[in-house]
Amino acid sequence: MQHDEVIWQVIRHNHCSFMAKITTGNFCRNPYNITGVCNRSSCPLANSRYATIRDHDGVFYLYMKTIERAHKPNELWERVKLPRNYEKALEIIDKHLMYWPKFLVHKTKQRLTKMTQMRIRMRKLALKTREKIMTTPRKEIKRESRREKKAETAAELDKSIEKELLERLNGGLYGDIHNILPNYFNKILDENELQAVSDEDEVEPEIEYVQGYDDLEEEDDIEDFRWFCY
Known part of the structure; x- marks a missing residue:
């Protein structure tokens, strides 16, 4: 039969894989711990009756453990999905923790409050546009500056x-030999051709004189032919 006090004495004074000892105190890495602190009332292993709140992809669940399911490890925890409305949650x-210890009820509600505030804060930060800070290695900066200087010198x-x-x-x-460097030579020729085309466009068009009665006579002949057909 499970005895909570014996379990606590063993994991507290001998060894617990979830315990983290630092200068400020002892903390617990167990995801079911309701406070994150390693103590007798918050330990999910040393309490046969326990409740906590967990987050699964933005959805909060109420997890409950009782002594009646201790013999079935795959069904040890019972979870209830909580609505997004804080008051309904x-x-x-x-409703589910009506006859449970007041400490667990208070800590469960406190954890739900903190997690709800954290979710609201995360949404605000996601909607807010923030500058992304990118770090560049010092060697890469020096390499790029040397390449820029070499490119500027080559261009000049x-x-x-x-x-x-x-x-x-x-x-x-x-003299008559101009094609020493083909690239520069062809570039100069292209520029001269473009300049010549632009000069031709600027020249005023020539005025021409043509006889203007031939078209009219042809139209009159066509109209006479139409009247003749009718």
Whole structure:
């Protein structure tokens, strides 16, 4: 037969895998612990009659354990789904824990209150737009800065070479041989072609004179032919 006091003395003074000892006190890692503190009244193992609140994907459940189901470990806990309405959830707790110890009833309601407040806070934080802080390694920052400096130096060098070649080409230094660097040469040719096309668009169109009675005579002949057909 289960004896709560014997179980508590064993797990308290010998060994308990759920106990966490730190400087501020002893805490319990058991998910069914109603307070999270390791003491006699809050221990779910050393109390044959126990109740707590658990969260499953945003849904709260009231878990209850009694001594009558101690011989059936797979059915040890009985759970009841709590509604999202806080007041109705308190009513269900009062209904199922009517004759239970006042300590368990009070701690169960207190846990439900804290979990409800936490859920409301999580919803507000999810709806609120917050800046995402991204950390970058120091080596990666230095590597990217070196690459940027090299790219800027290469771009400035290309521009200076292009400018100098264009000046030499316009000055007639190369004579009839222009295709020294094909990339720059083709780029300059494309720019000159675009400039020539734009210059042609700016030229005023020529005025032409044509005879304007031929079309009218043809239309009169067509109308006469229609009257003839009728």
